[in-house]
Amino acid sequence: VDDAALDLDALDLDDNDGPRQTSFKQAGKRKSRPSGDDDTARRSRPVRHRAGLEEASAPDVSSSRRAEPDEEEKSGDQDEDDDSTPPVFWRASANAVEAAADLSEPTTFQEAVNGPDQVHWRKAIRAELKSMRLRGVFRAAKLPSGQRAIGTKWVFKIKRKADGSIEKYKARLVAKGFKQKYGIDYTETFSPVVKYVTLRMIIAIAKYFGWPLDQLDVVTAFLYGVMKKVVFCVVPEGVELDGGFDCLELVKAIYGLKQASRVWNETFDEFMCSIGFQVSAFDPCLYIKVVDGHCVLVLVYVDDVLITGSSHELIARTKTDLKTRFEMTDSGKCAFVLGIELVDGPDGSSCIKMTKNPVNHGRAKHIDIKYHHIRDEVKRGEVKLEYCETSVMLADIMTKALAGPRHTELTAALGIHGTSH
Template sequence: MRVFGCRTFVLTPKEKRSKRDPKAREGLFMGYEEVSKAYRVYDIEADQVVISRDITFDGSTLGFSPTLPQEIVDDTALDIESMNISDEPHPMQFKQTGKRKSRSNSQEQVLQRTLPERRGTGLEEASTSDEFESHQAKRRSSARANLDEERKGSDEDNEDATPQVFWRASANAVEGTDLSELTTFKDAVDGPDQVHWCEAICAELDSMKLRGVLRATKLPAGQYTIGTKWVFNIKRKADGSIEKYKARLVAKGFKQKYGIDYTETFLPVVKYVTLRMVVAITKYFDWKLDLLDVVTALLCGEMKEKVFCAIPEGVEVDEDFDCFELVKAIYGLKQASRVWNETFYEFVCSIGFQVSDFDPCLYLKITSGECVLLLVYVDDVLVTGSSTELIMRTKSDLKARFEMTDSGKCAFVLGIEMVNNNNGSVTMCQRRYVEDVLKRFGMSDCKAVTSPTDISS
């Protein structure tokens, strides 16, 4: 019998990881599966119970390990000429160097950049599940040795590169983004769309300054800083045309410590069944359905914890300061989305809305026999109701509290296109996403079929 709550390592199947990914994930033994010869393990990283046969047990350790393997990001700063931030918001200026075409006078500041060398992390490629079954005793000692070696390497070398998937996730639900979006600061300012990206960077920094997100300070004794990174996204419309370029200054939240830098991180997101229900209601009663987008939504949430970040690339501060204190949350922080959701919740409740028992992202308000509904997905807000006047009043209240862009009638949200049919119905589809996937895999010219099912089977 295994010890309940003992430390375990769950083998990650070879087809579900790359050569640089760890071979196993740490967990806690929860018991035996009733319908198969397998174990139930609480996956610490995924925060869920998984069922697996490929388990290595460490009966000498109970509960959470204080030394979980971590991936450390290269903190080497890009060698670029500093971009000053004065006391007043101002546009930032860029200038191209080398053989590139000259730009306007508004882009006369030279950027000299060098990218840090990326080095791979993770364990060597693991054996297959069959080998695990036949050599389980041998693999137990091997897995412990490899994981110990991985921890040692993480402690000794803090400049290993973090997988790009971390930075993509840190952009925090920017819907409808391009499959070929940029991954580095150098790509953005040296690429063909450099003017647009420079404008996006300036807009992000000005927005943060206007909202009072960062405060220059001296790092207190005993405190530490977390790094930052630029993340770039292209937001597109339903027809695939570019809606806007978005640059985000993202925190390296994986360096935050639980109980010190954050506590709760959970953020509810709208259920797709709720989205379909609201769309169906609007079509049935012929209600308006408008879309609002909160500009830099996560920058609106007030921080409760004391968190300090290193000076971002290209930002210059007075020599008396060596870091920034995060007065408000920024993208990439573990609690950023939750802080924003709490801020939005407090405001809409103050203007008479109540949270639905069915979905925490659905808000309702009933006044004089008329109703208005709010559907929230991070920074996208759908507004509908039985009264046009009540809808307009609600939108006005929201815009007075948060900076928002009003897209009017909702035609594209959460990567889903709304197509109105002649018979009064609406079709929700992901046509552009499908087209992007076909293009990505070189199948744009393949023969179309009405069903993905193999008709010969």
């Protein structure tokens, strides 16, 4: 295979975003799904207009109405009533449907490059292929006798921010790993996943000590892992090979392979240990480094990386080391991670609200029922709870150690004076 292989330089990676100037060729003898009227009639996908969703509609229920003639006879002029429905309800319905299942995400390559958002999807496809080319993921090859190539598939996803707005269009080329054979294409597949208790602990530590909590994202993380088994895959849609080559040999792991996550974790773990980090005995996804009394903590969840520590300089140095080895996007202060939005709030405000309102939820289950007695006292007017800022909290002198100036300030505010000796 090595004698017949060559670098994959024939990718069509024109940077022009225009739908006409860019040509995506379908590989070899692969046949795409039929497009046009037949495909449209078969799928019956709702049309989503980009300008405000004014004409976006809910799922088509016409077939269900035809299947129930009695219901339609009773409804009478039901279609006419639907036409009189205020547009605001249609927009709300469209937003609800989109939130449940984003109708603008194509399911096939042909839908992506020929659909209404083809400019964005073509750009995302070019970015994915370019990243694979720069990483040296593939080598064009001839399939040896007795070997078989696993299939590939394009997966399209719209990544959204915490408020639901579009962050970016993402195209991912994945392998059909379910066709791999154990012992031939792979052996071990296990890779550690961060515990949620560890994630909460890191966030709590950063909040308690006032440390910065920054977030980084590894671009195409799995493409950094070097394959230990020889695996061939079919030529994906959007790529065409010359020179008699009929398949691709995977040099690096891609998404979808059974061992891809393990190979990436081994690569990241090896690098972190090489720059002085130690793996936590509590969680293998937590890395700790102590330098001159300062510590930095790095938490990794697949390709999402959180960094916090007591030294800004040490955090910056760690970021530089990571960016030197991996292509990463630095999001700065962490505001949204693993589907969790991080919002800073005043200390104690949630407790005060719970005493004034009969709120019951999962986060308060650990509080013993007897402690909810404070609600009765607040209701009777015996106790009044108000939020007090740290700068005017006189009780701090009795509950914690304070610096000299702060101690003097609070003693004076309480009317406490030192005695002369």
